[in-house]
Amino acid sequence: MSALRPLGTVLGLLLFWQLAVWLTGVPPYILPDPLAVGQALVGRASLLAGHAGITLTEILLGFVLGSLAGALAALLLVASRAARRWLMPVLVMSQALPVFALAPLLVLWLGFGLGSKIAMAVLIIFFPVTLTFFDGLRRTETGWLELARVMGARPSAMLWQIRLPASLPALGSGLRVAAAVAPIGAVVGEWVGSSGGLGFLMLHANARMQVDLMFAALAILAVMAVGLWWAVDRLMAALVRWQPDTYQNPR
Amino acid sequence: MAISTVSSRPDPLRAAAPVPGPEVALTVPSLRFDGQPLFQDLCLTLPAGRWTCLLGPSGVGKTTLLRLIAGLEPGGLVRVAGRAGPAAVAFMAQQDLLLPWLNVRDNVLLGHRLRGMPRGERSALAEQADELLARVGLAGYAQARPATLSGGMRQRVALARTLMEQRPIVLMDEPFSALDAVTRHRLQDLAAELLEGRTVLLVTHHPLEALRLGHRVWVLAGRPVRLEGPIRPDGPIPRDPAAPALLRLQARLMGELVASAKATEPA
Numbered sequence: 001m002s003a004l005r006p007l008g009t010v011l012g013l014l015l016f017w018q019l020a021v022w023l024t025g026v027p028p029y030i031l032p033d034p035l036a037v038g039q040a041l042v043g044r045a046s047l048l049a050g051h052a053g054i055t056l057t058e059i060l061l062g063f064v065l066g067s068l069a070g071a072l073a074a075l076l077l078v079a080s081r082a083a084r085r086w087l088m089p090v091l092v093m094s095q096a097l098p099v100f101a102l103a104p105l106l107v108l109w110l111g112f113g114l115g116s117k118i119a120m121a122v123l124i125i126f127f128p129v130t131l132t133f134f135d136g137l138r139r140t141e142t143g144w145l146e147l148a149r150v151m152g153a154r155p156s157a158m159l160w161q162i163r164l165p166a167s168l169p170a171l172g173s174g175l176r177v178a179a180a181v182a183p184i185g186a187v188v189g190e191w192v193g194s195s196g197g198l199g200f201l202m203l204h205a206n207a208r209m210q211v212d213l214m215f216a217a218l219a220i221l222a223v224m225a226v227g228l229w230w231a232v233d234r235l236m237a238a239l240v241r242w243q244p245d246t247y248q249n250p251r
Numbered sequence: 252m253a254i255s256t257v258s259s260r261p262d263p264l265r266a267a268a269p270v271p272g273p274e275v276a277l278t279v280p281s282l283r284f285d286g287q288p289l290f291q292d293l294c295l296t297l298p299a300g301r302w303t304c305l306l307g308p309s310g311v312g313k314t315t316l317l318r319l320i321a322g323l324e325p326g327g328l329v330r331v332a333g334r335a336g337p338a339a340v341a342f343m344a345q346q347d348l349l350l351p352w353l354n355v356r357d358n359v360l361l362g363h364r365l366r367g368m369p370r371g372e373r374s375a376l377a378e379q380a381d382e383l384l385a386r387v388g389l390a391g392y393a394q395a396r397p398a399t400l401s402g403g404m405r406q407r408v409a410l411a412r413t414l415m416e417q418r419p420i421v422l423m424d425e426p427f428s429a430l431d432a433v434t435r436h437r438l439q440d441l442a443a444e445l446l447e448g449r450t451v452l453l454v455t456h457h458p459l460e461a462l463r464l465g466h467r468v469w470v471l472a473g474r475p476v477r478l479e480g481p482i483r484p485d486g487p488i489p490r491d492p493a494a495p496a497l498l499r500l501q502a503r504l505m506g507e508l509v510a511s512a513k514a515t516e517p518a
Contacts, residue, residue: 141348143344143346143348144348144350146321146323146342147342147344147348147361148361148365149322149323150321150322150323150340150341150342151341151342151361151362151365151366151416152362152365152366153362153365153366154365154366154367157364157365157366157367158365161364161365162350162365165350165352168352240352242351242352242396242398243351
């Protein structure tokens with residue numbers, strides 16, 4: 001039942017979309033109906049699959065590298081006071097610059113290939129990961145840390161055995177945000193300059209008024225984003241099984 | 252009982268065997284809190300192998316004294332059996348401080364894990380941890396997650412963890428305060444039995460608890476803090492809470508506590 005519910009939501013939305021197209025009589029080059037998009041999905045499957053593969057690679061590599069960079073930055077911030085003083089302002093500043101503004105530069109430096117797209121995804125992913133993980137590492141229950149001190153814990157054990165597991169729920173929030181925004185980085189990179197990927201395909205389809213193809217690409221992108229989010233969500237839930245979920249278990 | 256500061260690893264085979272506790276002396280030359288003198292030339296001695304209880308109104312500094320001995324707070328000089336240096340203590344707080352991601356057995360073995368004992372050696376200690384769990388009435392719960400236990404059970408795990416440390420000195424900061432009356436009573440009995448022979452400092456705000464368990468009961472009062480007493484109830488611990496002598500002492504102690512609360516409140 002719980003697996004069917006999102007399916008029902010999707011079907012409902014599709015039905016609403018189809019109805020809206022019928023009732024308003026909007027021309028297909030403005031808004032194609034779901035059936036036309038479905039036909040584009042099937043008819044152009046091999047074209048879409050090739051571009052989707054490129055985008056998926058960018059998203060996954062960007063997510064993994066960005067999360068790793070974010071986690072490492074957070075550990076660095078926790079380990080060193082100098083890093084907190086000098087690195088933190090740089091991190092905040094890096095986020096004040098809009099990624100869209102950096103995109104042309106990244107394409108100029110890293111070329112039209114995967115590199116610039118992954119860099120873009122990494123840039124927008126690492127910050128939420130760093131911030132949430134760092135927060136989690138800092139806000140460890142002081143009682144646990146004091147108990148560890150009295151027990152004669154080694155500093156490394158305090159970090160790996162207490163601070164790190166205690167911060168996993170916070171890291172999970174950061175990773176979920178990262179999973180949700182990773183496709184943005186990849187697609188923006190493709191818009192600014194690329195020779196492949198769903199963003200590239202959408203740009204070209206748009207120029208040729210192939211709106212059904214655009215929507216087909218969009219649908220694939222949505223499925224990939226939701227899939228990544230779901231995988232991360234499941235993984236984090238398995239890692240922090242000890243954390244009670246007050247919504248699922250409202251006792 | 253001339254035992255030095257125990258720094259070497261205790262014998263793992265003697266699980267719950269009583270470790271003789273040394274005398275512990277704390278001197279606080281001067282400690283200010285919020286610009287006010289909290290302690291001035293204060294000396295507290297915990298007699299070897301005995302229970303010392305501290306009572307007093309909240310905020311008077313009971314917990315600070317305990318933290319000074321534990322080395323969690325700077326400003327105190329600790330002498331263990333006459334020698335200066337950090338005391339090898341085990342610590343039990345009002346919160347059970349169980350790590351929710353470890354099962355009960357791993358929580359009992361937490362100290363060994365944090366000191367970097369390899370996994371193989373730790374698993375050799377599992378039997379001993381289970382034995383301790385059985386002694387606190389939790390046989391069969393080794394694999395359970397802390398979240399599945401009641402408050403009383405969790406605090407018993409904390410007691411087993413404290414015992415697993417095998418430290419001759421045990422510091423307890425209101426360890427039974429959050430429990431219901433019956434559970435508290437049972438845990439007091441259990442602690443008295445299992446910590447026999449160790450030097451224990453118990454911070455509490457229950458006069459009866461102090462009188463049941465304490466060989467010496469001090470009341471903290473005033474700014475800077477004075478130690479008043481000690482009251483030395485007779486007989487072995489845990490004492491019967493219904494004994495008339497104990498109830499008379501409780502009445503006297505209540506009076507002292509009210510007076511101490513008045514003396515501690517800002518003028």
